[in-house]
Amino acid sequence: MDLRSIVEEIAGQADDFLAGAADRKEARAGIAELLTTDFPQLGPAERTQVTGKVMAILEQEGFFEAGIGGTAPWDDAGREPPEPA
Numbered sequence: 001m002d003l004r005s006i007v008e009e010i011a012g013q014a015d016d017f018l019a020g021a022a023d024r025k026e027a028r029a030g031i032a033e034l035l036t037t038d039f040p041q042l043g044p045a046e047r048t049q050v051t052g053k054v055m056a057i058l059e060q061e062g063f064f065e066a067g068i069g070g071t072a073p074w075d076d077a078g079r080e081p082p083e084p085a
Helices: 003-017 024-038 044-060
Strands: none
Touching (some): 003 024, 003 044
C-alpha cells in the first residue's frame, strides 16, 4: 500500500469529511475514523504517519486559518482573537 497516495486522497477529501469538525483535535479524529473504515489494512504506526502528513498538508494549505466548523483559528488554541488594527 502506497501511503503517499492515501495521504493525497484523504487531504483531497478534507473539505467534505471534515466539514463539521470544530478544531484540529476533531479533524485528527475524523482522519483516524476515515482511515479505520476505508483503510483497515493499515497498522497503527501507518495510521499515525498518514494522519500526521494529512494534518501537515492541511496546515500548509491554510485549512485551519479559515476556521473549520465556523470557529476562528484562535479558538481551538485557547487564545483571544487579535485586536483590530
